[in-house]
Amino acid sequence: MESLNPRIRLLWVAQAGIFAVVLGVVLAGVDRQFYSLPTAVLVGVVGLIFLLGAVYAVRLYAKWRFELQDDALYLERGVITFVETAVPFVRVQHVDTQFGPIERALGLSSVVIYTAGSRNADVRVPGLTPERARKLQDTLRDLAVESEADDAV
Amino acid sequence: MNRLHPLSAVMMGIGRGISGLFFAFVIATVLAAVFEVVSGLVALLVPAGFFVGFAYGVAYYYRFSYELTPDTFDIASGVISRRDREIPFRRVQNVDVKQGVLYRLFGLAVVNVESAGGGSTEAVLNFVSEGEARRLQREIRRRTTESKSRRTTNGTDVTAARGVDEGDAETDDLEEPPEDAEADLELDEGGGHGADERDYRPTRLFSLESKELLLYSFASFRIAAAAGVIFLALFALEPILEFLVAVSQPLGGPETLEAGTPRSYVILTAVSIAHGIVLAYLLSAGFTFVSYYGFRLGRIEEDLVYERGLLQNYSGSIPIEKVQSVTVTDNPLQRLIGYAGMWVETAGYGPDSGGGSQSAVPLARKGRVYAFTERFTGLEKPAFERPTTVARRRYLARYSIVATVVVAVAFGVSLVTALESWYFAALAYLLVPPAAHLRWVNLGYYVGENHLVVRRGFWNRRTTVIPYYRIQTVNTRRSIFQRRLGLASLVVDTASSRSFSAPTPTIYDVDLEVAREVHGECREHLQAALAERSVSPIYDRSAEPDAPEHDSDLPG
Numbered sequence: 115m116e117s118l119n120p121r122i123r124l125l126w127v128a129q130a131g132i133f134a135v136v137l138g139v140v141l142a143g144v145d146r147q148f149y150s151l152p153t154a155v156l157v158g159v160v161g162l163i164f165l166l167g168a169v170y171a172v173r174l175y176a177k178w179r180f181e182l183q184d185d186a187l188y189l190e191r192g193v194i195t196f197v198e199t200a201v202p203f204v205r206v207q208h209v210d211t212q213f214g215p216i217e218r219a220l221g222l223s224s225v226v227i228y229t230a231g232s233r234n235a236d237v238r239v240p241g242l243t244p245e246r247a248r249k250l251q252d253t254l255r256d257l258a259v260e261s262e263a264d265d266a267v
Numbered sequence: 268m269n270r271l272h273p274l275s276a277v278m279m280g281i282g283r284g285i286s287g288l289f290f291a292f293v294i295a296t297v298l299a300a301v302f303e304v305v306s307g308l309v310a311l312l313v314p315a316g317f318f319v320g321f322a323y324g325v326a327y328y329y330r331f332s333y334e335l336t337p338d339t340f341d342i343a344s345g346v347i348s349r350r351d352r353e354i355p356f357r358r359v360q361n362v363d364v365k366q367g368v369l370y371r372l373f374g375l376a377v378v379n380v381e382s383a384g385g386g387s388t389e390a391v392l393n394f395v396s397e398g399e400a401r402r403l404q405r406e407i408r409r410r411t412t413e414s415k416s417r418r419t420t421n422g423t424d425v426t427a428a429r430g431v432d433e434g435d436a437e438t439d440d441l442e443e444p445p446e447d448a449e450a451d452l453e454l455d456e457g458g459g460h461g462a463d464e465r466d467y468r469p470t471r472l473f474s475l476e477s478k479e480l481l482l483y484s485f486a487s488f489r490i491a492a493a494a495g496v497i498f499l500a501l502f503a504l505e506p507i508l509e510f511l512v513a514v515s516q517p518l519g520g521p522e523t524l525e526a527g528t529p530r531s532y533v534i535l536t537a538v539s540i541a542h543g544i545v546l547a548y549l550l551s552a553g554f555t556f557v558s559y560y561g562f563r564l565g566r567i568e569e570d571l572v573y574e575r576g577l578l579q580n581y582s583g584s585i586p587i588e589k590v591q592s593v594t595v596t597d598n599p600l601q602r603l604i605g606y607a608g609m610w611v612e613t614a615g616y617g618p619d620s621g622g623g624s625q626s627a628v629p630l631a632r633k634g635r636v637y638a639f640t641e642r643f644t645g646l647e648k649p650a651f652e653r654p655t656t657v658a659r660r661r662y663l664a665r666y667s668i669v670a671t672v673v674v675a676v677a678f679g680v681s682l683v684t685a686l687e688s689w690y691f692a693a694l695a696y697l698l699v700p701p702a703a704h705l706r707w708v709n710l711g712y713y714v715g716e717n718h719l720v721v722r723r724g725f726w727n728r729r730t731t732v733i734p735y736y737r738i739q740t741v742n743t744r745r746s747i748f749q750r751r752l753g754l755a756s757l758v759v760d761t762a763s764s765r766s767f768s769a770p771t772p773t774i775y776d777v778d779l780e781v782a783r784e785v786h787g788e789c790r791e792h793l794q795a796a797l798a799e800r801s802v803s804p805i806y807d808r809s810a811e812p813d814a815p816e817h818d819s820d821l822p823g
Contacts, residue, residue: 185790185793186790195747196745198743198786199742200740200790202739204797230383230614231760231762
């Protein structure tokens with residue numbers, strides 16, 4: 115089983131931070147316009163949200179695992195709901211590598227695997243180095259082509 | 268190259284003309300208000316808007332063409348920006364023909380061609396003549412079969428839905444002996460029809476009798492009907508309110524809408540809700556009756572064909588190969604009278620359910636529906652297993668929380684209003700044990716030889732049969748509550764379109780080991796089925812008398 119790159123924690127913590135800041139701005143707006151809140155409550159809420167987000171990020175990293183098995187890509191993830199997913203190679207429609215601005219700054223990349231399914235139609239493996247992402251994409255593509263079946267939809 | 272029906276040019280012209288008119292009217296009004304130009308501008312712009320819209324509509328008609336090529340269905344459309352679309356027949360999910368009341372009067376029809384991609388119907392021909400619609404439906408079906416058989420001889424494809432073929436000889440068992448004179452479909456087959464015509468006459472699999480239609484209308488409930496009632500209420504609020512006040516008065520309702528005690532308002536509310544429910548039920552029954560009137564399901568070669576509708580006529584065909592899963596549904600009322608319905612799911616978008624779910628048997632005796640489902644899918648008789656009682660305990664806890672919330676809300680309401688007997692809400696706890704039990708008792712799963720069967724739901728119980736080779740992904744999910752109890756839910760995804768009313772098949776709250784085991788079995792069975800399917804064409808060919816010498820040519 116392979117874990118994600120540890121730097122992914124930074125990304126998730128940063129996302130929690132952004133969320134907390136946005137929430138802070140909204141709360142400040144409410145404070146100004148509608149209903150005045152004590153500053154301690156405001157700071158406390160924002161701080162707590164950030165803390166929860168950071169703990170969540172660390173826990174999520176600890177839980178995330180994936181593996182290329184004989185017949186399928188196998189993933190385990192989730193803090194509140196723990197999900198084990200198997201994506202059979204035959205069912206892979208196409209594979210993307212993607213990265214956003216923060217991911218790029220951290221030197222990270224995601225692989226997104228699309229199936230024809232209705233739920234989890236796209237499965238994302240975040241927190242990979244660009245080389246690893248590229249390699250995973252190539253492997254998945256090869257495996258998908260190798261095991262091609264034509265009966266899906 | 269074919270065009271739509273000439274009348275559609277007129278319709279499109281008028282339609283676009285009216286939108287052009289409105290657009291011009293809005294623009295002119297805004298301009299007149301902002302720049303204070305003479306009001307003559309409105310008089311000038313509005314007809315111009317209509318004219319431009321009309322011209323666009325007519326131009327759209329002339330620029331819209333479709334064609335059946337040997338392999339694809341092509342549509343070229345667009346006045347200003349052009350779009351050429353080719354839909355390979357092998358990718359066609361279903362072909363639907365829809366006829367509204369007016370359309371039937373003028374012999375017109377709308378044809379929808381669905382493929383799996385995209386978020387909407389891929390090809391809409393609005394509209395063509397009835398005869399052309401029928402020709403298209405038939406031709407698309409024929410060419411789909413042809414292009415498939417071309418591939419099969421190439422050795423790359425395999426026979427569709429094996430189970431169906433096995434059950435073929437006896438599929439029409441579901442069909443009761445035709446008693447009535449209009450039991451036509453296969454009876455007059457020997458008549459004066461050419462051989463070519465005869466190929467396209469369906470073998471009838473099921474037709475909905477009057478009794479079943481009535482039962483179906485009154486023993487099913489459409490949530491959409493509630494929306495209809497709300498719409499009606501908004502439409503005629505005043506007279507409805509007057510009526511409700513008048514009806515509730517003898518029962519202790521308020522004299523007028525303004526003057527009333529809290530008690531009388533409660534009575535008024537109760538009376539209103541009762542009326543709303545009855546009305547919604549009647550609307551739902553009426554809608555079901557009208558839309559499923561004359562339902563018939565048949566089979567032509569490798570396609571299912573159906574037809575239904577009293578005012579609006581729907582007909583369509585679904586390649587059996589494209590069927591992803593089959594679901595038997597029943598609600599408590601239907602279970603009580605021993606009836607059930609059956610739906611087939613494809614990856615396309617169906618005409619009325621949003622998702623790609625098509626009614627194959629609206630309602631019939633339970634035994635017939637299950638027997639038909641088993642034959643259709645090639646499923647052996649399922650022996651359902653149920654999650655352990657730990658799951659039931661979980662629902663007990665879950666519903667207790669819901670009941671507590673109800674009581675808390677009632678208490679909260681009593682604080683701010685004159686409601687006094689809030690503690691009656693505690694009666695909700697009485698419902699908790701039966702609710703938990705009913706949810707649990709209606710759960711089930713069966714790991715079959717070639718299929719996984721998943722059953723869940725009390726109000727709308729769904730028993731879904733999923734062939735292993737249709738599985739897309741397998742997920743084992745455990746929430747924090749489930750982890751505490753050592754339970755897991757197994758979500759088995761197929762390519763059938765997701766819809767709100769039919770969530771992804773899930774085996775709920777089984778023991779973790781069981782979930783893991785079924786998870787593994789699904790994957791193994793999928794691989795085995797795929798291997799079998801990729802091998803079988805070679806096997807089939809060698810079974811032919813002249814095939815063996817070609818065997819060596821085939822790639823391993």
